[in-house]
Amino acid sequence: MPPENAVLKNLFSDDVAAVARIDAVQKILEVVCRTTGMGFSAVARVTEQHWVACAVRDEIAFGLEPGDELDVKTTICDQVRAGGGNSLIVIDNVAQDETYCAHQAPKIYGFQSYISVPIHLPDGRFFGTLCAMDPKPARINTPAMINTFRLFADLIGFHLSVGDRLVAGERALVDERRRTELRDQFIAVLGHDLRNPLAAIRAGAMLLAAMPSEGPAQRAVAVIQNSAARMSGLIENVLDFARGQLGEGIPVTREPVTDLELTLDHVVAELRTAWPGRALDAEWTLGGTILCDPSRIAQLLSNLLANALTHGDDAAPVRTSARTIDGEFQLAVTNAGNPIAPDKFERLFQPFSRASEGPDQQGLGLGLYIASEIARAHEGRLDVQSSAEETRFTFRMPVGNQAA
Numbered sequence: 001m002p003p004e005n006a007v008l009k010n011l012f013s014d015d016v017a018a019v020a021r022i023d024a025v026q027k028i029l030e031v032v033c034r035t036t037g038m039g040f041s042a043v044a045r046v047t048e049q050h051w052v053a054c055a056v057r058d059e060i061a062f063g064l065e066p067g068d069e070l071d072v073k074t075t076i077c078d079q080v081r082a083g084g085g086n087s088l089i090v091i092d093n094v095a096q097d098e099t100y101c102a103h104q105a106p107k108i109y110g111f112q113s114y115i116s117v118p119i120h121l122p123d124g125r126f127f128g129t130l131c132a133m134d135p136k137p138a139r140i141n142t143p144a145m146i147n148t149f150r151l152f153a154d155l156i157g158f159h160l161s162v163g164d165r166l167v168a169g170e171r172a173l174v175d176e177r178r179r180t181e182l183r184d185q186f187i188a189v190l191g192h193d194l195r196n197p198l199a200a201i202r203a204g205a206m207l208l209a210a211m212p213s214e215g216p217a218q219r220a221v222a223v224i225q226n227s228a229a230r231m232s233g234l235i236e237n238v239l240d241f242a243r244g245q246l247g248e249g250i251p252v253t254r255e256p257v258t259d260l261e262l263t264l265d266h267v268v269a270e271l272r273t274a275w276p277g278r279a280l281d282a283e284w285t286l287g288g289t290i291l292c293d294p295s296r297i298a299q300l301l302s303n304l305l306a307n308a309l310t311h312g313d314d315a316a317p318v319r320t321s322a323r324t325i326d327g328e329f330q331l332a333v334t335n336a337g338n339p340i341a342p343d344k345f346e347r348l349f350q351p352f353s354r355a356s357e358g359p360d361q362q363g364l365g366l367g368l369y370i371a372s373e374i375a376r377a378h379e380g381r382l383d384v385q386s387s388a389e390e391t392r393f394t395f396r397m398p399v400g401n402q403a404a
Contacts, residue, residue: 012052015045015127016067019054022159028130028152029057036145038113038134040064043156046072046081046128054128060135062109076105077116077129088117090146093137113138117149122161130156198235202228229274236299237366240373250373252293261286263294264322264331267301275309279317286324290399292378300374300382301331303367304393308335312391324399329380331395340386348384371395 019025025043032041039060045052051072053064064070072078076089091097091114094106106112111133119127130153132140205224213221240250257263261284268282301320308318312335322331340348349372368382371393375382380397 012045012050012054012067012069015052016054018160019043019045019156020066022156024159025055025156026057028156029055032130032132032149032152033057033059035148036113036115036132036134036140037136037138038115038132038140040111040134041130041132043119043130044077044128046075046077046126048072048081051075051077074105074108076100076103076114077131080116080118080129081126088115088146088149090115090141092139092141095137109133110135112136113140115140115145115149117146117153119153119157119160121157127157127160129153198228198231202232225273229270237303237370240366240370250296250370250377252296252374252377254291254293254378256289256291257294258289260284260290260292260294260297260322263298264301264320267298267305268320271302271305271309278309278314280305280309281317281319283319283321284323286322286329288324288399290324290329292329292397296374296377297331300371300395301333303371304331304333304395307367307393308333308391311335311337313337327399329395329397329399332392334390334392336390339388340384340391345384345386349382368393 029041029043033039039058040062041057042053042064043055045054049072051070053066053068053070055066056064058064080087080089091100091112094100094103094112094114100106100114106114112135114131114133116129116131119130121127130149201224205221205228208217208221209225264282264284268280272278272280305318305320312318316336319334320332322329324330349368372382375395375397378397380395383394383396385392385394
């Protein structure tokens with residue numbers, strides 16, 4: 001095979017394969033030959049530069065196989081394409097046809113009877129033709145025969161469109177599987193390969209903090225501890241984000257909790273250590289049992305406090321409170337400072353969004369998103385109000401929610 005023919009076969013291989021996937025095509029070509037008495041029928045891909053056989057039934061040794069090409073300018077199918085694909089050409093007997101008796105195509109290919117019907121995809125795009133020919137004349141220019149060819153051409157166009165959608169769906173499925181594998185690898189790296197060395201760093205910092213030291217050494221240990229704590233929080237947020245993107249949501253394990261104040265106190269103590277120059281006020285008024293995942297509630301509070309300390313006025317205290325009232329658990333975090341811009345509200349709880357932007361802003365912008373997902377996992381909600389006086393985030397959920 002000449003090199004240029006190999007290139008063309010590769011160029012139209014998808015079209016040839018698409019037609020080959022249609023089980024009905026070979027039966028259609030057989031019916032065409034049987035009903036017309038013609039010995040050659042084909043489905044051809046026709047463009048301005050190319051005529052390529054996609055499927056063939058050859059009972060006259062014409063010599064074409066799927067993937068083979070004819071010079072499109074020597075074919076009558078080219079006239080079907082040039083006419084906008086809206087017309088068909090039918091010839092009972094070339095020798096008696098005033099239009100085509102002198103045409104080059106019958107002389108080159110040796111046919112006397114011929115029919116070519118356009119194939120359109122459902123969206124109107126021209127694909128090619130359903131054609132047939134024979135060295136002998138044939139009675140084919142009848143309404144019944146023409147309607148049959150049109151029906152077959154429409155059927156092929158419909159199946160080509162369905163096949164395109166199936167191929168696109170299969171490719172999308174393969175791509176999604178690849179993305180899922182990458183996500184799984186990403187989660188594995190975060191969950192194991194990063195958390196293990198980070199745990200070693202925190203353990204080492206705790207050991208150093210217990211040893212006698214003064215001045216710069218103490219400050220260095222504090223920096224290591226604070227940085228490790230922040231890195232741990234970032235890892236947990238990214239892990240939760242990845243799980244959420246995989247459709248799993250934020251996992252929670254609810255249990256009856258009677259001492260949630262201790263969990264909340266621990267979070268506040270951690271944040272006070274991490275922000276030694278900031279005032280952080282806390283007040284808890286809780287009564288009875290609260291059905292929740294205490295570790296997730298702690299994560300929610302930590303994210304809200306970190307957000308308030310980051311975006312709030314450095315000179316004003318950050319206040320947090322929790323209470324149970326009328327069968328509802330309410331947890332609020334309030335800070336002073338510039339109000340949240342109206343254009344930020346719509347995306348505030350979406351991933352990688354922040355309440356404000358600035359050159360010194362840190363983090364990935366996942367804190368509020370994770371907090372809102374934890375609220376949703378508890379079948380609660382996270383609301384925000386922001387004015388020139390204060391910005392307040394409030395988490396609400398039923399105290400006795402028994403949903404699984």
